[in-house]
Amino acid sequence: MSSLSVYDYILVGAGTAGCVLADRLSQDENARVLLVEAGSATLPDAVTHPPAWPALAASAAGWGDVTVAQRGSGAPVAFPRGKGLGGSSAINAMVFARGHHTSYESWGDHGAKGWTFEDLLPYFQRSETAVSGATGRGSNGPLFVAPAAEPNEVLLACLNGAVEAGHRRAFDISGGLEEGFAPVDLNIVAGRRQSAADAYLTPALKRHNLDVVTDAVVHRLVFDGTRCTGVEYRAQGQVRTAAAAGEVVLTAGTVGSAQLLLRSGIGPERDLRRAQVDVFHALPGVGQNLHDHPRANLVYRAQRLVPAARNNHGEILGLLRSAPEADGPDVQIIFIDIPVPNPVAPVENGFTIGVSPLRPASRGTLRITSADPYAPPVIDPNYFSEEQDVQAVLSGITAARRIAWSSALAEWGIEEVSPGLSAVDRQSISDHARRYFGSYCHPVGTCMMGEDEVSVVDSALRVRGLDGLRVADAAVIPSIPSNNTNATVYAIAEKAADLLRGA
């Protein structure tokens, strides 16, 4: 329950970015900060237990979104995102890795300045204490990150198989500088998940100048002329307004931040009219440029018993190039110590090799159907609509199979169940991947940063053409980093805190 009536900063959404900003901005004891979160302060116990994460998206800690039917499959795809303190960082798979530095080069394509890998480096470092002590990593940040101390034996066999197949053994695959295979850093401390709420928000809650309101969906933004002066939200059955003397910062995520702009009449005129929302400020890029990493899975049955998971299931991964001439790694292979559900046959004992095109060219949209804050969004990532994404996944599947056929895995007595060895030619493999992939849960891009017409926020994350309003979360990412996204969102929020404080 909020105790102040006017705030210097109002943050909408207590996910990865919102928790960072709530902490960093409230460090100035003269700054009055309000954090409003749609979900609960109390999350299911399973949130803390790393191997339990796959069930969380369907719990009260997730929004339960699905996409529209996708072209390759004709079916909708589950599109998980977190709800509650910590947001997606409270339900995610805890892989903590920067994108490879080459993947940030395109962030300037629409004119964004100050967002190269080198520019982000101090912010990556500020967020973390990397237990490995690897060169270029942080040593004093709130997140304590480290690779699994004792990875699952089956995953170590996969790592050995990757090296046997000719891949590089990396040292620090989380640092953004290397290619090859290695155990990846995890957001796990003493056997428990460390979410953004655990690392940043909880220690800040004692501050008198920070108010946190949960179970409160922000309906729309409030304006005086072109200046955003607050938010309207519903909590405990009542609609309330919180006033901002300074700025409103959207940290509601790739879906939530775009949805809130659209509901407030900020977006492409045609889309707004179709949803019967009055156009307040035409901004054609809102909800465009939605993209994500799709992931195809190769599921193996094993004769030898796979040890029970102790961590996040995906303790080891590799970054590789789909073709030697690629600008950087554009495929991820991740080893997973359970057989994920597959369309061919049930597997009781086994493991999975996940393959994801890391630099997808496919782009989709996020739309609303009405101004109703409780109407589900229309999510269309348009997966595999570009042939280059299909080629990248094919290349990754070929590499994954070579690893599976290595002598390092022979003693596990494995059999590929899905897609299965009847899928040998390129057409049948790509048909299978396009039909049975899932979201890797890394959506970005609906409020792209840049300085051109299709950009939603400028290089300082200010919504173009309006005052007192910024977006500072995964939505601003112009093109997805070539690894899991959370570490990048932490860095964006750390930099946003400097931008807001005028540092």
Ligand SMILES: Cc1cc2nc3c(=O)[nH]c(=O)nc-3n(C[C@H](O)[C@H](O)[C@H](O)COP(=O)(O)OP(=O)(O)OC[C@H]3O[C@@H](n4cnc5c(N)ncnc54)[C@H](O)[C@@H]3O)c2cc1C
């Ligand atoms: C199941 C899953 C697994 C993942 N695994 C990994 C992984 O292993 N490694 C990795 O790097 N990344 C992973 N990710 C992605 C990563 O967690 C996200 O990229 C990152 O957390 C996004 O941060 P964010 O701040 O942009 O949004 P979020 O963390 O999603 O936060 C947005 C917050 O805003 C709130 N909100 C939305 N709308 C409103 C509203 N109108 N009013 C009030 N509050 C609102 C939401 O409830 C949520 O709490 C995963 C994500 C999921 C869902």
